[in-house]
Amino acid sequence: MPAFQTSPGMRDILPADTGRWRRLNAVFADVVGAAGYGQIITPLIEDVGVFTRIGEATDVVTKELYAFEDRGGRHVSLRPELTASVCRAFAQHRPAALPWKVWYSGPNFRQEKAQRGRYRQFDQVGVEVLGVDDAHLDVEVIALAAEFYRRLGLTQVNLVVNSLGEPEDRAAYVAALETYFADADLTEQSRSTLAKNPLRVLDSKRTEDAEAIAGAPKISDFYSTEAAAHFDMVQAGLVRLGIDFVVEPKLVRGLDYYRRTIFEFQGGTLDSAQNALGGGGRYDGLVEALGGPATPGIGFALGVDRTLLACEDEGVFAEESAPLDAFVVDVVGGQEAAAVTAELRNAGLSADRGYDNRSMKAQMKLANRSDARFAVIIGEDELAADSVVVRPMARDAGDQQTISRSDLISHLKETLDLS
Template sequence: MTGTQKKTALKAPKGVPDYVPPTSAGFVAVREAITSAARRAGYGHIELPIFEDTALFARGVGESTDVVSKEMYTFSDRGGRSVTLRPEGTAGVMRAVIENGLDRGQLPVKLCYAGPFFRYERPQAGRYRQLQQVGIEAIGIDDPALDAEVIAVADEAFRSLGLTGFRLELTSLGDQTCRPGYRDRLQAFLAGLDLDEATRERARINPLRVLDDKRPEVRAQLADAPLMVDHLSDQSAAHFAEVRSHLDALGVAYEVNPRMVRGLDYYTKTTFEFVHDGLGAQSGIGGGGRYDGLMQQLGGQDLSGIGFGIGVDRTMLALQAEGIDPAAGGRVDVYGVALGAPARAAMVPVLAGFRRAGLRADMAYGDRGIKGAFKAADRSGAAVTLVLGENELASGTVVVKTMATGEQNAVPLDSVVAHVTGLVAR
């Protein structure tokens, strides 16, 4: 390399975002709000592999879906095996439940997961090639009350973050007793339309997917298409009515959207999506549904399940649209300003005491001047700043400054943790 040549700066792959302070605090707050709502409803944590055998997603998600046919990151490993970076969570959860025998224990199996998923699509705001999701699955029991619980967990999570401008859209995609007849009706209807060859092939494999076509010229032809909710079996209709009754009792508002089609093939019966009108055309922030038959399709028992996936990035955009900062309150509770080396040595164990007490604590490290140290304290968002200098060391005290009011008091060093913990808890 010559002296005039410059090293090319390394960058993250296209569509793969970094989450760095201070915005990463919002990311953590959103993820924790969703997982906390799941934990309160009895969902245990499951950690899934980042990649799986490609056949899992081809069989579980559906080869006619855009996810499998266009969007998966699939490659051969060094052993010549075809593996795929996980594009969604449900198929992996079902595989893990079968492999670990969880389906032979107490039912329903209730699981929660969080992490990155991968889809090769055009990156845009809140829709990345490495997307972040939180999901839950309830497996083994077909009970409309369980459907309502899953939906209510998501609703509670959004509301706990302060979101108000979202809507829940709900429908039923029927079961195996009514779907074949509806499929025939829909295919007969689609056969009379002016469709391109690719769309006709999609109609042959999975006609429901055609209803999800976003092109105006296709949507105009679908105005009179038969709808699944008008052809439900008695059992599916009763199931859907009971789900709505439970949601009414829970105070979860919803709109029935008979034209909703989720992007994955495994959905049956209850299907739902949360949308936020502040996000424009790409308004979805999370959704899911019931997937009776998926476990058996993947080699397990014939057990039903229901779950959701919520986009963390999409939820953060919805919060931004409503002017909500999910991480408001600062990155720490207590910030220490130590004036001189002896004071710094005394401050270190004091801050450790705060951390053991469950508070977030930081300090001005290095040879930062007093002006810079106090600026750092302001930027930290701490509720309380501790100031320790020579005079305080001599008297065995520390100055406690309440940042909201500016009030300052000298407090004995040996009792400052208890004193400040009481202030922060108020």
């Protein structure tokens, strides 16, 4: 066993898997870029206060932050999520053009128990829109996530939506839950949660809590006229776009900053206790809490790992192998391979080569393992004649040919239909 391995809850993503990660990010960038969203890249480390604003009673803040004091004596944290970082950036830079539409991708860190599809370092893609208070924008944001899943080929993704109402509605609802759950039969864990945040009791997946939660008051009974109208507009907009959804009164999401619209995408092939692919909602008030002006906002974050698990379960968005165009075999010292490989790459072809001055047989084995379409062979005769041998690597792909060195690139492009 090696002396060092990954830390608990961390893992390496090896080249065999990283291709899908790059493609997933490219698909997401295409979807949201077409809607006018620009990419933002925020630091991995922020002042810890940026994240305590997301909810002092949440597990993210109380149990999961990678928080520490840096060498300058500053209290900082690895970011556990990106919404607060984006809102901090908005408060700091004060963009004039509103709405401010941004998208992001990258890792976050939470010191939690590793699960299938969730690690202590986990990647997300997401969007945030700041500066507009309009139910139609809520619909646009939800529709972007739905389109992203459609582009990946996923069909067993379920959308659930809810509204937490205005802050006053939420406060009245929390008080009603506190009263109701005080006499309910709850597990010890939910009792602890109740003392910190009654809303989070509704998140419990423990079967012992199910009966009590099923009988709990519903947030819809506490909506103001404005909150009810906003949620009605969101639902009507989703119907107009043909996006299927279910209203789930028990959906509360995990962070304290949400107001009004909240939503979650769930993978139909995943275990019900860990089926959330991603979600989000409206968080009016977060920018203000971070020192900026009162600014409405809405966004979502989607988990890359669980999304790819769902793709595997449904047999879509598989890893695509990209065979090399050419593998250069040089048995005259290696300098010719260096030159030819560089020429091929500069011409837009993918190419690799052998090293360590290996024999022809050894280099041809490497060419076979590389899955290259062609081997480009340079021996003493070819060097003297300023030519190369081009050998198809697939069976029944034709015979090898000896061609002029100067014709190599045009020959390969024509054969590969890249001209």
